[in-house]
Each structure stands twice: as structure tokens, then as C-alpha cells.
Amino acid sequence: MPLVPPRISRRRALRALVAxxxxxxxxxxxxxxxxxxxxxxxxTFSTGVQKGVYHRYGQxxxxxxxKDVPGLRVxxxxxxxxxxxxxxxxxxxxxxTVATADAVAKYQVxxxxxxxxxxxxxxxxxxxxxxxxxAGSPVQSTRDxxxxxxxxxxxxxxxxxISERMLTAAGLDPVRDITPVAIGIDTVPTELxxxxxxxxxxxxxxxxxxxxxxxxxxxxxxxxLGDLVEALQASGSPARYYRAAVMPPDAYDRARSNTAVxxxxxxxxxxxxxxxxAELTEQFTRTVIDSRDTIGGEVHAAQLVDLRTAIYTxxxxxxxxxxxxxxxxxx
Numbered sequence: 552m553p554l555v556p557p558r559i560s561r562r563r564a565l566r567a568l569v570a571x572x573x574x575x576x577x578x579x580x581x582x583x584x585x586x587x588x589x590x591x592x593x594x595t596f597s598t599g600v601q602k603g604v605y606h607r608y609g610q611x612x613x614x615x616x617x618k619d620v621p622g623l624r625v626x627x628x629x630x631x632x633x634x635x636x637x638x639x640x641x642x643x644x645x646x647x648t649v650a651t652a653d654a655v656a657k658y659q660v661x662x663x664x665x666x667x668x669x670x671x672x673x674x675x676x677x678x679x680x681x682x683x684x685x686a687g688s689p690v691q692s693t694r695d696x697x698x699x700x701x702x703x704x705x706x707x708x709x710x711x712x713i714s715e716r717m718l719t720a721a722g723l724d725p726v727r728d729i730t731p732v733a734i735g736i737d738t739v740p741t742e743l744x745x746x747x748x749x750x751x752x753x754x755x756x757x758x759x760x761x762x763x764x765x766x767x768x769x770x771x772x773x774x775x776l777g778d779l780v781e782a783l784q785a786s787g788s789p790a791r792y793y794r795a796a797v798m799p800p801d802a803y804d805r806a807r808s809n810t811a812v813x814x815x816x817x818x819x820x821x822x823x824x825x826x827x828x829a830e831l832t833e834q835f836t837r838t839v840i841d842s843r844d845t846i847g848g849e850v851h852a853a854q855l856v857d858l859r860t861a862i863y864t865x866x867x868x869x870x871x872x873x874x875x876x877x878x879x880x881x882x
Contacts, residue, residue, distance in 0.1 A: 615842035632708025641665025656789035671864025686770035702751035714752035756852025777813025832872025
């Protein structure tokens with residue numbers, strides 16, 4: 552007599568189906584990137600001037616996010632620099648930005664609106680302060696700028712903040728002892744080349760494309776700034792983020808100063824606000840770290856982003872989403 556398979560009740564079959572569906576759902580969830588819900592919607596990233604490092608970094612980060620989080624729309628907004636960037640994020644006009652640590656500290660010390668809501672995601676690369684003059688200029692130090700026409704950066708930029716501190720540390724009044732010209736890196740190379748300014752300050756990663764391109768068509772020289780480090784650090788709380796640094800000879804190999812040049816460096820921070828979603832900030836931080844080498848291929852300073860130091864966002868408290876990311880990759 553042939554064997555007859557046992558009949559399965561409708562109830563048991565339904566239970567089995569529910570169990571299979573649950574397993575499949577769990578498997579699909581596990582296979583999704585990072586096991587988290589897909590992020591959608593739009594964010595605004597405040598960058599910097601068109602030819603500056605902040606703006607190019609933002610463009611490349613936008614491309615990296617498009618791969619990692621295809622449902623997220625990123626809108627880039629140019630700005631005058633660190634000070635304006637912080638104002639935008641604090642006011643809710645932007646969701647993410649980059650700013651120098653000294654600009655953040657000043658924003659806090661001055662108790663600007665929304666300062667207490669700012670949070671850090673990562674310490675990025677260091678900005679190097681650069682004082683650029685024509686190769687034949689008599690200027691050998693910041694003190695020699697007395698009476699000169701000097702581009703000091705736009706009003707809302709970190710360059711303005713740093714250049715005024717440099718001039719003060721050198722014993723010069725930033726308004727009376729020089730002729731200050733409020734223009735940014737998108738304009739200063741042309742102005743220097745045309746002889747309409749005698750020098751310009753810039754603070755950015757090495758090399759900065761606009762300075763490099765200028766050096767390839769016009770003879771320039773970088774002026775040492777190392778003699779101001781002690782006076783800068785003694786000038787107050789925000790200045791404690793400055794450190795002595797050296798620009799290597801190959802930073803701008805066409806510049807007349809073909810030896811190492813002493814200067815001052817300050818770290819850049821990736822900044823958001825306390826009400827940014829934890830899922831979003833975790834993913835944003837992950838992409839920043841994972842895309843270091845890709846972005847570093849074009850923005851060389853980004854190669855210095857280091858997982859071991861990225862967590863140190865002083866003077867900003869680390870956002871909980873970023874903290875979650877660092878815990879997830881902790882060895």
C-alpha cells in the first residue's frame with residue numbers, strides 16, 4: 552500500500568508561512584547597507600568660496616554620499632568661509648559645514664546665537680596659514696606689511712579672523728597700519744598678479760588649487776609666519792588651537808621659496824547641529840571617513856583625515872550619531 556503523507560492543518564500551514572516571511576524580512580533587513588533604514592530627503596552643506604578647499608571638498612563629499620546614500624539629496628551652498636558657515640548651521644539655514652576650530656571657539660566665546668547647539672562630527676585636516684607675495688617683494692615677515700595693500704579675506708571668512716590675529720601678533724593694527732582688502736581666494740590671485748594688492752593671506756589645505764595655479768603663471772613667494780606662533784598662542788582662548796607647522800618645499804614647487812616655510816596650522820571640524828538625526832549623522836560621518844582616499848586624490852589635504860584623531864572635535868561636543876559610528880568601528 553502506498554504511503555500517504557500526513558495532512559497539514561490550515562492553521563499549521565499559516566504559522567509556517569508567517570515564520571518563513573519573518574525570516575525573509577530579517578534577511579532582507581540584514582542585507583541592506585549597514586542594517587539601517589534608507590535615508591531620504593534633502594540636506595544643505597555650506598562650503599566656502601568657489602576656488603577654495605572647502606568648496607571642492609564639499610563637491611567630492613556630495614559625490615561620495617550619492618553612492619552611499621542614493622536617496623539623500625545634497626545641496627551645496629557657497630559661503631565666505633568659517634564664520635558664515637557657523638552662523639548658517641546655528642540658525643538652521645544649513646545642516647552641515649566645515650569650520651576651523653579657532654572660529655568655532657570664537658563663536659562660542661562671543662556667545663553668538665545658537666552656539667550651544669553646534670556639534671562636531673569629525674576633526675578633518677589642518678589648514679595652513681599662507682602669506683603670499685610676488686617673488687621680488689621686500690616683505691620678509693608680517694611686520695613688513697606696514698603700509699601695504701593686503702587681502703585679508705572676506706568678512707565672514709576664517710581667513711579674516713586669522714589674518715587679523717596675525718597682524719595684531721606682529722604689532723600691526725589690521726585697519727590703520729595696512730590697507731585691508733576684503734576679497735577671497737577666488738579673486739586674490741588675479742589682484743596680486745595685476746599689482747593691485749601687495750600681498751594676501753590665505754588659510755587652507757596644502758596645496759590650495761588657486762595658489763598653485765597662480766604659482767605656475769606668476770612668480771610668487773611664501774613668507775614665513777613661524778615667528779608669530781608664541782604671540783598668537785598667548786593672545787587668548789581661541790588662539791590655543793593654532794600650532795607651529797611647516798609647509799614642505801613641494802607644497803608649491805613653482806614658488807620662489809623652494810625650501811620649507813614655517814607657518815601656523817589650525818584644525819578643521821565637520822560641524823552640524825544638535826537636532827540633526829542620529830541615523831543621518833552616523834552615515835554622514837561614515838562616508839567622510841570611508842571616502843578619505845577617494846577625496847584625497849583631488850583634495851590632498853583630505854588624505855590626512857585619520858580615524859584615530861577624527862573623534863577629537865574640541866571645542867565642540869561630539870554629536871551622538873557620530874559617537875555611534877566611532878563606537879561601531881572601535882577595534
